[in-house]
Amino acid sequence: MNYDKPFLPAEFRRRVQDVKQRMERAGFDLLICQDPANMSWLTGFDSWSFYTPQAVVVHLNHDMPIWFGRPIDSKSAHITTDLPAENIISFSEKLVHHPELHPFDELCQLIKSHGWGSDRIGVELDAHYYTARAHQHLVSGLPNAKIVDSRELVNWARLVKSEAELVYMREAGRIITNTMQDAIARLKPGVTQYEIAAEVYRSQIIGIDGKYGDYTSLCPLIQVGQGTSTPHLTWSDEKLPTSGLIVMELGAARRHYHTPLTRTVHIGKPPAEVSRLAKVIIEGGDAALESAKPGVATEEVAAVFQKVLQRNGYSKDSRVGYSIGINYPPDWGERTVSIRSGETTVLQEGMCFHFQSGVWLDDFGAAISEPFVVAEKGGQRLSNVDRRLFIVE
Numbered sequence: 001m002n003y004d005k006p007f008l009p010a011e012f013r014r015r016v017q018d019v020k021q022r023m024e025r026a027g028f029d030l031l032i033c034q035d036p037a038n039m040s041w042l043t044g045f046d047s048w049s050f051y052t053p054q055a056v057v058v059h060l061n062h063d064m065p066i067w068f069g070r071p072i073d074s075k076s077a078h079i080t081t082d083l084p085a086e087n088i089i090s091f092s093e094k095l096v097h098h099p100e101l102h103p104f105d106e107l108c109q110l111i112k113s114h115g116w117g118s119d120r121i122g123v124e125l126d127a128h129y130y131t132a133r134a135h136q137h138l139v140s141g142l143p144n145a146k147i148v149d150s151r152e153l154v155n156w157a158r159l160v161k162s163e164a165e166l167v168y169m170r171e172a173g174r175i176i177t178n179t180m181q182d183a184i185a186r187l188k189p190g191v192t193q194y195e196i197a198a199e200v201y202r203s204q205i206i207g208i209d210g211k212y213g214d215y216t217s218l219c220p221l222i223q224v225g226q227g228t229s230t231p232h233l234t235w236s237d238e239k240l241p242t243s244g245l246i247v248m249e250l251g252a253a254r255r256h257y258h259t260p261l262t263r264t265v266h267i268g269k270p271p272a273e274v275s276r277l278a279k280v281i282i283e284g285g286d287a288a289l290e291s292a293k294p295g296v297a298t299e300e301v302a303a304v305f306q307k308v309l310q311r312n313g314y315s316k317d318s319r320v321g322y323s324i325g326i327n328y329p330p331d332w333g334e335r336t337v338s339i340r341s342g343e344t345t346v347l348q349e350g351m352c353f354h355f356q357s358g359v360w361l362d363d364f365g366a367a368i369s370e371p372f373v374v375a376e377k378g379g380q381r382l383s384n385v386d387r388r389l390f391i392v393e
Contacts (some may be wrong), residue, residue, distance in 0.1 A: 005044055006255040007164055009082045015042055019157050020060055029119035030111070031058040031150060034134070035127040036328040038154040040256060043067060043083055047076035050129050050328060052096060053103040059116060068107055070096060104134050108141030117142055122150030128330060155336050158325055160350040165325065166373060168257035169352055173371060173382030175213045175252035176259045179203040180385045183220075183250060187265050187392055189242040193222055193235035196248075204252055214253040217332040218260070221249040228264075228365045231358055243268035247358075247367055251332055258324050258332040259382045260354045262369035265390040277314070277359060277366045278389035284308030285357040285387070288320070288339075289372055289379035292353075298343045305357065306341070314359055319343075321355040324371060347374045355379065 019042065023031055033039055036050040043056055043065055054069035064087055067077040071090040078088060089110060091103040111117060123138065124130050126149075139147055161169060182203050186196055200220045207213045223233045224240065228247045240246065244267055251260040264278055288305040298321075305320050321339030324332055332354075337345045339353060351374045358367030368387055372379035 003079045005080065005082070006168070007044065011162065011164055012042065012044060012082065014162075015157065016058065016065060019058055019154055022153050022157055023058070023060060023122070026122065026150070026153060027120055028122040028150065028153075029060055030116050030121045031153065032056075032107075032121060032123050032138070033058070033127075033154055034130040035124050035154070036129065037158075037256070037326050037334075038124070038127075039067075040328070041158055041326055042154065043077075043081045045077055046080045046256070047073050049073040049076065053091075053107075053131075053134055055107065057107075057111070059114070059119075062114070066110075068103075068110065070103070102133060102137040104137040105141055108138060111142060111145075116145075118144040120146045120148070122153060123147055124152070124154075125149040126152070126335070152335055155334050158334060159323060159336055160348050161325060161352055161373070162350070165257060166350065166352075168254045169259060169325070169371075169373060169382055171211050172213070172252045172254035172257050172259040173384075174209075175204065175207050175211065175254060176250065176261045176371070176382075177384045178208050179252055180248070180250055180261050180263055180383070183248055184263060184265055184390050187240060187246055187267065189240055189267060191240050192237055193224065193240070194237055196220075196222060196240075197235040200250055204250075207254070211254060214256050215329075216251040216253045217258060217327045217329045218249075218251055223247045223365075226363060229360050229363055231360060231365070231367070241267060245270070245274060245364055245366075247365060249367065249369070253327075253332075256326045256328065258327055259371040260324065260332055260356075260369065261371060261383050261385060262356065262358060262367040263385060263390060264366040264368060265392060267392045270389060270391060274364065274366065275389060276312075277361070278368065280308060280312045280314060281357045281359060281366055281368050282387050285355060285368060285370060288355060288357075289370060289381070292347060292355075292372065292374055292379035294347055294349050294374060294376065296347050298337055298339045298345050298347065299341055301347075302339045302341055302343070309359065316359050320357060321353045324352050324354050349374055349376065352382070353379070
């Protein structure tokens with residue numbers, strides 16, 4: 001049975017051509033991508049191999065990208081991409097975790113063998129898996145090249161989603177709808193936090209209507225009681241209380257395209273201050289999504305939300321949203337556009353964001369977030385979970 005590739009070859013050709021045009025404008029001859037999301041977006045490569053050095057290399061004068069990685073992972077490149085065999089290059093297995101040598105020593109040899117050793121080369125200095133050691137070996141191995149930060153060039157190329165990509169974003173939205181609703185239904189006094197997390201994983205992967213889910217770039221985030229005053233806590237073995245606040249940030253991924261979602265739940269009658277904060281967050285989020293139309297700057301969307309908060313005596317210093325799409329651990333954000341004050345990126349149809357409306361106070365917090373795609377009439381929700389404070393009686 002052949003591997004089911006997520007896109008047709010024409011989609012990847014379009015992406016590579018777009019990146020090459022961006023490279024020309026930025027003055028690059030060669031681009032080395034080690035971010036697994038960028039590697040996948042450019043070629044379709046998909047393997048849990050990003051813990052070892054690997055890269056996709058794009059050159060202005062080379063028709064197709066080159067995949068470079070560990071020998072045992074090269075078969076994954078043959079299976080998951082449409083790259084010709086001669087564009088799939090393995091480094092020597094002995095270089096894995098070698099105390100002195102590094103796989104990028106052979107990448108340098110490959111680059112020089114093509115006559116690219118004096119090129120202006122862009123590298124992903126802020127990519128999670130581009131290590132300081134890898135950079136050192138690249139710089140020392142290519143002394144005649146000018147190696148500079150590509151400044152998320154490929155990440156920015158990913159910003160506006162194609163219709164084919166939006167299919168997966170919407171499918172992920174349906175999965176997260178089901179996952180969140182199922183998780184909320186399981187929140188009962190006495191249930192342990194890890195039981196909730198375990199069922200979340202099952203729901204994320206089982207998917208919906210035969211559309212399975214991939215592993216997500218973030219694990220389920222669950223905060224209870226005072227823990228809701230900070231957003232990134234995970235589960236424990238503690239049981240849910242007979243009365244108290246719970247915040248869950250969960251995600252779903254379909255062919256690695258992500259839709260995160262946060263909801264707030266209270267077991268028992270919620271205090272007035274919790275209900276009030278949730279109401280304000282919902283009002284501000286609704287107004288912000290309505291304003292998220294093509295031609296509007298992201299800072300304007302942030303201002304709409306902040307205005308509602310401030311009118312009600314609240315404030316939020318952190319950003320209120322960020323771009324989403326294809327990604328791999330440890331993050332489902334694209335590391336490009338944030339919805340915040342001072343961010344002047346102009347919205348275009350097809351951009352996707354997680355509007356993270358969480359407000360965290362000294363003793364508690366609440367979040368009712370939303371993944372959305374920019375559409376003609378505003379931010380179009382990708383999930384379909386009620387925007388309300390859920391109450392478990």
